[in-house]
Amino acid sequence: MKEVSMYTLSTCPWCRKAKKFFADRNIPFNYIDYDLADEATQGKIMQELDAAGVTGFPYVKIGDEVISGYQPERYSSALRL
Amino acid sequence: METESRKKALHYFFDKVVGPLGFKFTPDVELMDFLLEQEVVLEGKHGIPFCPCQPLRHDRARDMQIVCPCIPFHREHFDAIKRCWCGLFVHKDVMDPDSLPQLPPKDVGLE
Amino acid sequence: MSDKFIRAISTDEIAPGGMKSVELDGREVVICNCGGTYYAIQRRCGHMNAPLEMGTLEGKFVTCPMHCAQFDVTTGQALSGPVPADLGKESLSPVLAAYMQHVSALMKDIRTESICTYETKVEAGWVHVAA
Numbered sequence: 001m002k003e004v005s006m007y008t009l010s011t012c013p014w015c016r017k018a019k020k021f022f023a024d025r026n027i028p029f030n031y032i033d034y035d036l037a038d039e040a041t042q043g044k045i046m047q048e049l050d051a052a053g054v055t056g057f058p059y060v061k062i063g064d065e066v067i068s069g070y071q072p073e074r075y076s077s078a079l080r081l
Numbered sequence: 082m083e084t085e086s087r088k089k090a091l092h093y094f095f096d097k098v099v100g101p102l103g104f105k106f107t108p109d110v111e112l113m114d115f116l117l118e119q120e121v122v123l124e125g126k127h128g129i130p131f132c133p134c135q136p137l138r139h140d141r142a143r144d145m146q147i148v149c150p151c152i153p154f155h156r157e158h159f160d161a162i163k164r165c166w167c168g169l170f171v172h173k174d175v176m177d178p179d180s181l182p183q184l185p186p187k188d189v190g191l192e
Numbered sequence: 193m194s195d196k197f198i199r200a201i202s203t204d205e206i207a208p209g210g211m212k213s214v215e216l217d218g219r220e221v222v223i224c225n226c227g228g229t230y231y232a233i234q235r236r237c238g239h240m241n242a243p244l245e246m247g248t249l250e251g252k253f254v255t256c257p258m259h260c261a262q263f264d265v266t267t268g269q270a271l272s273g274p275v276p277a278d279l280g281k282e283s284l285s286p287v288l289a290a291y292m293q294h295v296s297a298l299m300k301d302i303r304t305e306s307i308c309t310y311e312t313k314v315e316a317g318w319v320h321v322a323a
Contacts, residue, residue, distance in 0.1 A: 009133065009134060009135075009136065011119040011122065011123060011133035012119075012133050012134040012167065013112065013115055013116070013134075013167075014134060014168070015134070034136050035136070035137070042136075042139075045136075046136065046138060049136075053187065053192065054185055054187070055135065055136070055185075056134075056166060056183070056185045057134055057135065068185040068188075069182070069184055069185050069188075070182075070183045071182060071183065082270060082271060082272060082273065082304070083269065083271075086264065086269055086271055087271050087272060090253055090262065090264070090271045090272075093253070094253070124272055125273075127276070128273060128274055128275045128276045129275055129276070141278045
């Protein structure tokens, strides 16, 4: 099973949908709400996003694949569902 | 500050700005209401109504690019996906906002 | 409805969308012309007392020129507080930097209060404000 983790914002409805997508399918995932994190963590997250050439939240990692934006079809195909 | 009054005021101001850009408020009223409420929260916290779906970088010049409505700073991208990132605004001809996926610039051949 | 009204300004003194400050019996009042309907509000911003007639009126919303707090002129309700200033990336002189830090600390706890509004009526080409 591929590891799923994401960076999200507590104020973003699409981030909530992304979390719900995996929760509804009983797929474990880690997440960090960027806006609630401390400055050091925020800095690290932005470095990662900048390196991936992406600025949009939700930022979902499934294995090695990075998906920016709420894209349930891509989540499914990345997980081979 | 009373949230409902502030939401209405933001709606009034934003409507005037996005119209000439070819956008309107999303017909998804529930989503619109939720996002405006989040903006009121962000305005209460930071003094400025930022986009609820984009990260603050604590760099004024960059953060100004996500002040709602942020359409002018992301024109090409948002015109390509017919919506703004958080979906508060959509192109004027959009009737079914659910059909508009949230695609980053890379996924529509930009950047 | 009030009994006593004070004659304030003539209706041709403010164009629609405009504001004018007047002093009535020692009270500082701003008259707003919202598309032909007149509203009267206290002159001083509910944040830090700046003169609101020097701000902008958009529809029924007035924005203070000092820190951009916004109010509904029909109800006086405070809608939003100050917008934080940007002093740019150039370094300030030590004296100015210390002063700005001091002022910021004081401003942190200043609330934006709703403002007073006063009844108006138009009679014979004059805007009157309740005493």
